[in-house]
Amino acid sequence: MLDIKFIRNNIELVRQAISNKNEKADLDKLLEIDEQRRQLQFEFDYLKAHQNSVSALIAQKKKTGENIENELKAMTKTAEEIKALSAQLSIVNGELEKLLLTIPNIPQEDVPVGKDESANKIIKIWGEPKQFSFTPKDHLELAIQNKLLDLPRGAKISGSGFPLYTGEGARIERALINFMLEFHLQKHNYTELMAPVIVNRKTMTGTGQLPKLEEDMYRIEKDDLFLIPTAEVPVTNIFADEVLSYKDLPQKFVAYTPCFRREAGSYGKETKGLQRLHQFNKVELVHFTEPEKSAEALEQILSDAEDILQAFNLHYRVVALCTGDLSFASQKTYDLEVWAPGTGKYLEVSSVSTFGEFQARRANIRYKDKTGKVKHLHTLNGSGVATPRLLIAIWETYQQEDGTIKLPAVLDPFLGITI
Known part of the structure; x- marks a missing residue:
């Protein structure tokens, strides 16, 4: 969430951002409601000051035995006006909050x-595409041949987009998750969390999924709870409504969760095999940091996610997303795209993003700096990484001519294989 004072003082910047992000927010309506709120607040504050002044006068007259009948009548009227203004303020504040x-x-600025x-920028390429002496199969052909997936039965159980991993496919998926968790714990000094995968509306709003993306979420209507689309949601909200000390920062967390997305807007997009799913597994990286250190933290998360791909010796590129491809809440995002x-x-x-204080304002996450001033901290996150497309790249890169797959040696300890 943006500070209303910032919006008020940077109207054209905000208007341009709305346009550049292809959003449809009604900034004029917001400013109109804000002006109403400010006028009501002015009147409310004036009457409260008047009420306090008359109360002091009544107390003084009581001491001297003077008649206070007129003052009491005036106080009754003022109290009624204050009550009415308070009710109006509550309504207008609610409208303003919804618009914000x-x-x-x-x-x-550098996005x-x-x-x-089509306007995204490739900023880095690592490695070279693997060359084959034969025509490589795609992951779905490999999965069927090696009995790694049973998508028809997964669809029978739940519907399209809910994969069923079988045999070695299930073991490899589990090994990938464990490998990535241990990699980030041991090499990158993260703290692991095992977070809830069902969260409330306040939590989803805190990270910016709601209200904009509600149709993309799986909702439990009876309880108004949501299945998480990413571990970013519960992990970012662990400090909601709290004030940390600067001494507690930075905080770095890694969490594995299954993720659930309806993909309501994905019609026509590539959905073959594991490419686009309603349920998938992901290891997420989340940082909480002081504002002046968030740029460095963004590059660090990117590097941490890259290390996973490099550990598997997979060719990939880093893409800086343009304004129209950024998420609603992001200030800047890098995508990692594996070949x-x-x-x-x-x-x-993987998508690696910085949000500035946007999420911290929504979730009310603050810290006390060295001077004792309370501020909103900065939040960042990145996939470290999601498993489905990583599996695609691994299976397709490490396939043999006969269709078998020789997995990277770094997975051996996690598959129970000894050499």
Whole structure:
């Protein structure tokens, strides 16, 4: 959430950000409601000051035995006016809050301006695409041949987009999750969390999924609870409504969770095999930091996620997203896209984002700096990484001519294999 004072003082910047992010927030309505609120607040404060003044006068007259009948009548009228103004303020504040939740975050100055992914910028390429002496199969062919997936039965159980991993496929998935968790714990000094995967509306609103993305979420209507789309949601909210000390920062957490997304807007997009799912597994990295250190933290999370791909010796590229491809809450995002040789294209396996104080304001996460001043801290996160497309890249990169898969040796300890 943006500070209303910031919006008021940077109207054209905010208006441009709304346009550049392809959002439809009603900034004029917001400013109109804000002006109403400020006028009501002025009147309320004036009457409260008057009430206090008359109360002091009544107390003084009581001491001297003077008649206070007129003052008491005036106080009754003022109290009624204050009550009415308070009710109006409550309504207007609620309207303002709802409108503020529709205003997207401001992209950082170095984010490319563009309407869609065609304006994204490739900023780094690592490794080379693997060359084969045969025509490589795609992951679905490999999975069927090696009995790693049973998508028809997964669809029978739950519906399309809910994969059923079988035999070695299930073991490899579990090994990947454990490998990534231990990698980030031992090499990158994260603290592990095992977070809830069902959260309340306040928590989903805190990270910016609500109200904008409610149709993409799986909701338990009876309890008004949501299945999480990413561990970012519960992990970011662990400090909601708390004030940390600068001595507690930075905080770095890693968490594995299953993730659930309805993908309401994915019609027509590539959904073959594991490419786009309603349920998938992901290891998430979340940072809480002081504002002046958030730029460094963004590069660190990116590097941490890259290390996973490099550990598997997978060819990938880093893409800086343009304004039109940024999420509602993001100030700046890098995507990691790994090369899948059988599929013949790059697949996103991680998004690494900084949010500034946007999420911290929504979730009311603050810290006390060295001077004792209470401020909103900065939040960042990144996939470290999601498993489905990582599996695609691994299976397709390490396939043999006969269709078997020789998995990277770094997974051996997690598969119970000894050499």
